[in-house]
Amino acid sequence: MALRVNVLGPIAAEIDGVDVPLGGPRQRAVLAVLVAARGQVVSAERVLDAAWGDEDPPTMPTLHSYIARLRKALEPERANRSPSGVLARVGNGYTLRVDADAVDAERFVRLVGEGRALLESGEAAAASDVLTEAVGLWGGQPYGEFAGVAFAVPEIARLEGLYLSARESLFEAQLALGRHAAAVPELEKLTAEQPMSERGWELLVLALYRSGRQGDALAALRTARRVLAEELGIDPGPALRELEAAVLAQDDALRPEPAPPPRPTAGNLPFPVTGLVGRVAETAQVGALLREHRLVTLAGPGGIGKTRLALEAARERGDADGPWLVELAGLRDPALLADAIAEVLGLSGSATPQRLVLALRGRRTLLVLDNCEHLVDAVREVVTVLLGGAGELRVLATSREALGVPGEALYEVPPLSTSEAGELFVSRARAAAPGWEPSAAELGQVGRLCAGLDGLPLAVELAAGQCRVLSVEQILASMDDRFSVLAAGHRTMARTVEWSYDLLAAPERELFHRLSVFAGGFDLDAASAVCGRPVLEGVAALVRKSLLSVEPGTSPRRYRMLETLKEFARARQDAAALASAQEAHRSWVLARAEAAEARLRGEQAVPAMDLLIADQAEHRAAFTSALLAGDGEYALRLGGALSWFWYRRGHVAEGLACLSAAMDLSPDAPPAVRSRPLIGMAGLHYLVGDFAAAHERARQAAEVARAAGDLVAEAQGITYGALFGGIRGVPNAVADVRAALDLARVAGMGWLEAEALMSLGMLLMFAGQVEAAREPLIESIEVATAHAHTFVLGSSTWLMMKIDLRLGRADRVIAKAAPTLRRVHEDRDITSWLVIAHTVAAALALTGSPRDGARLLGAVEANATRIGFSPVEMDPLEAPARVEAVHRALPPEELSACLREGSSMSFPQVHALLDRLLVH
Template sequence: MQVQFRVLGPLTAEVDGREVDLGGRRQRAVLASLLAARGSTVSAERLMSQVWSDSEPPSMATLFGYVATLRRALEPGRVARAPARLLVREGPGYALRVPAEAVDAERFTRLVTDAGRYLERGDGGTTLRLLDEGLALWRGQAYGDFVDAPFAVSKVARLDALHAVARELRLAAMLAVGDHATAIGELEALVIEHPLRERGWELLAVALYRAGRQGEALTVLRDARDRLAAELGADPGPALLRVQQAILHQDGSLDPPTVSAPAAAEPAAPSLPPSRNLPAALSSFVGRRTELARLTGLLAEHRLVTVIGPGGVGKTRLALEAARTRTDPDGPWLVELAGLRDGTLVARAVADALGLPVPPGLAELAAILGGRHTLVVLDNAEHLLGSVAEVVAALVAAGPGVRVLVTSRQPLGIPGEAMLELASLPPEDAVALLAARMAVILPGSPLTEADRPVAGQLCRELDGLPLAIELAAAQCRALSLREIAEQLDDRFALLDSGRPDGYRHATLEQTIEWSHHLLTPPEQWLFRQLSVFDGGFDLDAAKQVGTGPEAPRVLPVLLGLVRKSLVAVDPGTNPRRYRMLESIRHYAVGLLPEADRAAARGRHQAWLLGLVETAEQWLLTADGAHWMQRLRRERDNISAALEAALEAGNALGAARICGALAWFWFRTGQITEGTRWGRAAEAALLDRIADAGAEQGELLLARARLLLAVGGVTYLTGDHAAAVAVFRTSAQLCERVGARDTHATAATYLASMTMMSGDVPGALTLADQAVALAEAIDQPGIRAEALTVRGQISRVCGDLDRAHRELTEANRLARACGHWWAVLSSGWAGSKVSVDQGRPEQAVATLCALAVETDPGIDRASWLALVHSLAGALARTGRAGDGAVLLGTVAALGATIGYFPERMDPFDAPGNTRAVREALGEPAYRAGLAEGARLGWAELVTLLRRRADTWCDGVGVAVGPTAR
């Protein structure tokens, strides 16, 4: 199937040569916005704001409907529910995955770029053919349907400018093949349309001169000068002045060509050879299309652009690709600085690269380049920043036609500098690069589908770093892909090109070492300390771990590491998060002496412990979503701290960390992680307790709190008997050391699990004990939890009135003290009592209110439990169809986090499912499940908020989002 999109005029699309119906204006705007993004993901929220920029956006469901309709139009043969291949869902939004050649604007851009290259080579005939093909693609104004839409404004401006460039190139090619007579009329029209573009005036003057109309040519140049002065207050540029001088002197360079040759409107100065020195590419350019377009745009707008990024990220290759697309008549030129050690020789290196016979000084070099239209590429400037900045400032100031493109691991820091920070390759491009390089080394052995998971993991381990990927691919002659991935623990030995010449990119280790040598002593100190972080860190964490005599003020040193591309910044984070690429971190770890490493790890554990114990205090409140997200971000650091603590024999520290993570593990369903670390920490702690003698109090309390965490994840596995044993041990330890708060909590959970295991009488006794303990310490949050469990057991025992009173009081206490999990738990249990009392409509109102006012990010499992119960309550109020949709969504989303209703709620979940199924019948029930399974988290939230008032109509309970 072939799909073609046209945006150079009204938006159209063809599938296999037949135009398809793209729907109304808003739906077409969704497609246009994705086309304008050129393959990048556009979030659903951003799509909404772009498409409905002139009005109040509708519900998100409208966007989903448009996307579904567009998918049917663009992929008419796609099987129902099969993954989309063109308009795909990615993360929080959508992307259009089509080859560049499938979009007329991209084909036009390529044709104009190729035409410029052929014109530089003197091939006017091929230039004309390419430009005629490109200009024929235009059917009207680019993005004509949406010219004022926010997503199109910059695209329209770029394409319009490129259209003018194409026309200028075409007319220059006509002059190059001697067709100046025909070109005059078109050039006169061009300068009327674009009076401020000097190139048109220049070409028109040359064409008139060649036609024997010298006086008119000079008049045209005078008109150009007057127009520029009146409109811009500017004098003519060097090119127009040179043409004027050449006409006045009847310079032979303006004579019509006798054979096809490059346009000669700008004769080369004798002191500057007219050729370029860019090396030919030795391999295909993979990925980076978005970055290449951005760099091309920056070079069009700015005269100094610096590409920054860590070593091996592909700065040089991207800069050369961008330079090859340029049509500067006097360039571009590549100046390689990596081998230069003396900053005073930078100007001479530029002169040598330009082929100047006598190396001039900086002032003379600037004077020579001042009248030229050229691009100078200075590659690898980071070790000579001061000298390079001085030379660049002089070159840029020399004349408006000079542009400089710099690659460096940090910016030059001079006025007028535009920057493009190059990040790692995205996963798709990284795998594509690996496959392309392996195909060169082992022709005929393509990357198979079976290889792709291993390839993806390998590229992730290599941080998507192009150099590392290429060095890994180079080993495929001797090792299989899986073997390469398995050797990454010794990555610096593996990622060696084998070159014996000391080339700084011969190994990954040399590349990083080059950057490390450029650091100041404080930067080298902090660089080593930060290696103990795994998965990133913020400024506060860096201060706690990295402060020392060598770096008493962390912030300026950290900013230095960021500037030098050894620490990356995660954009959009607040507070800002920083990270080291994994290979850079491996290098930094290797620089830490054992004693320093132990000290840094100790500070890391202390920071992490403080963080998780602070988070523990807030997780159960309405601010829990923020702290839940914070802990999710630190999961790698949690694992690193626990591993280091256990390795160093710090059993107490490991146990305290695990104990503080009880709610995080439970509410995010971290069964494997919680069980693994909890059991390991307990084993280490038991050894420590055995050796502690009489000084066991702190250790026993730490074990009791640790067992609360272990018990929570054990419950999530559905093994209620095992959870009972764990919570009983925790309660006994608390009683032994007199820890009343923790004892009340452990007793509450023990009572709950005992009920879950089927021992209701035993649970009733335990619940009464838990309530008594909670009342004795007068902690409203703990009392709310204990009363919630007591109310659940009263319900199981059939005492619904008492259950209602206990759960109502629990809910009041929980709301008063901000214990939001207890609000959810007591409200959820209370809704079940309402169903038992024959008031399912009240249960619907209660559950809707809780679901709507609660952020599912706080506790997704508990939130899904609310929705599952809501489905059952809806079935009992005559809305079983909606209930089936909710059941389907809960099943699909629950599977992604390890939540299974019948396992977590064995008393009531089966009854909810049965109520829906029996009310609908099997076919309708299955259809509802299938419909719900297609909803994601955001869609489910939207559905609940949209339907809640309807479901609760007549109950007398207002439902809607709160400030929470």
């Protein structure tokens, strides 16, 4: 039962699209009072006073009678005397319990907010769609029949104000899309209805001017000036006056803005390595379903060809952008599903379904979610949100079962026909055994073999791969004793894999088992580490027998095992063998991560960072298996090794979640194990502006490191404990960081000395000792340069930039901007790039380049939103002033335009902009 309540106009309700009788005026007033309370409990006395106004309220039984009638109308299926789920009694009051979107006013407010957010982020087309939907909900004066009643007056004023703002924002979006002439008639109507709204006059003047009607634009400005003078006795505000001057001067800034750049349309579907055999009718059927339904799920057993069919159907689409393929086979944590989708869409960092909706709204695209069967619940929840919020989105999923989303069209992928299966076998066998041409007898054997395999594409390909070493007659003979038990497609696949498995020698079987622990691709060194011996010969045998595939173009060569084969291998292992393989995998992952982490502060930082980026699927698999095995100490060690990577890349949510889970599992782990994860947590808390938690974690890290005798970790803990404590005003911070500097020098760790010097300079700067801060900052840059510690080089340069801004030397900031930003970008450091660019934006605004400053700020805000990191939260004492400097330097319309332009700029485009400024 879908209940909706409408108050944008006369109050009304409907259930499943059918109007509900709400009774007389007072009974309707009771409902209106509860709707206006927006979910809050309203006492019975307050309901009576509000609904009856100046009239004498009736007795309490009369109110109870009205409530009972409303319950019956709004919940017709509720049994007598059962609790109400809609009009609930709470203490001595009542509350209306419905989803926010079930009330048209709440939907309206939500849509207006989302439309404004899209407009501010430069998504004019999406904003126009959302705001059009919002304005379309307006059915007249809210709470129309209660316009003079006291309880409704504030809500009416709030909603009518939002309605005006929504209409103005909609016109702003239309102008951003170049629809100037088309907007003029409606803007003239708006200014006639709302003559006191200066924003409406601004939009009308701009639309007229950009339509080539300069005279009419000036006439509109004169009318606005006269109306404001006659009605309010005031002159137009600064924005209107500046607009009038710009029109008279025919300022180039008033010219129509270029249309927003088109979104990338290429999508990310992989190019097929082999031609598709058959599936012509199936591709057409799936395409027809996608045209009719917004969610289509291809279901069937492993090996039936769901993925290949989905990709072929997706290629046939003609959407405005995409299609976008999200491969879920290697994803084990449901909590990371939204992040996986966001990464494909170009939204790095942590994500939520709501953020994905904002990114997809207004885009006509197809999202292909491949291999959903192990994440059905999570996929169901995310897809429901995406389809409900992005009206032009379509989803094509592959799974061994339906997702269970309302409106889902399920397509059971059939096996290949006998002729298609035979054609596939011959094609793949020719590739496996070049020069082979089947005789007539062999073609008959191929037909019988494919019929026995029930036309499962993967089964046929596995069988064809054996033509390297066996004839078709031998393959058929080895399968004959199995045909009688092949009762269903999935059993056929299992038997086919089992048959390939039976042909393996004992060492090959063991290798097949152990390699199944990899979440993604792997090279020979990785395989050797997990297996504890050289594996080239065994890997080559598995490749020949189609149980491993080679990733083409990789150097060194990488290999991958199909998910179906992984599942088979894991199922055939006994628990002890599987646990042993997972333990070996964890050891390899940890050794690799720790080796990379040791190189993150030096000449090898970039390749080390690239390795960690490539290994993320293995990190997550190792974390999962460690937590399931109860090995909290391992999870702490791995988290400690990855925490600096998470910090630099902005993966705050994932890092804190992993480290917290590990801490919870092993709260009493040895000090030597806990110190580095605690340092990692301190840094991640600092990134999100939680300085109290950052200080506490760093303080704990110093204590446990001291107990472990780890001088380096102790110095780190003291350094960052002092820094984060100093930000909070904790006393003795400068003395503490000087002590940490002495420890770093005793330890002989140049990178740590550079970090301590940087922290000392930062604390002195916070204390107002600006000139005193310069010396340690300059020294930190010298030490960082000597040890190739790019993070400190960038961070200390950023602090010097902040000092220059304080002292009114913004030109020095500009001089340092381009090389510093390029250096940290090349170091794969996202968070440092954002905070430095944020500061440079303010410097540009203060040195006569406000438009470029706003563009840079737009780029920062767009990228920060994508990864879930805020430079303002990390630097709350000074960052807001930098934002204000940019905003103050430009008129609102010009500011908005530049912010939108900047939001679509790439990192190289920003660097090119700064290079251009330096040349001039």
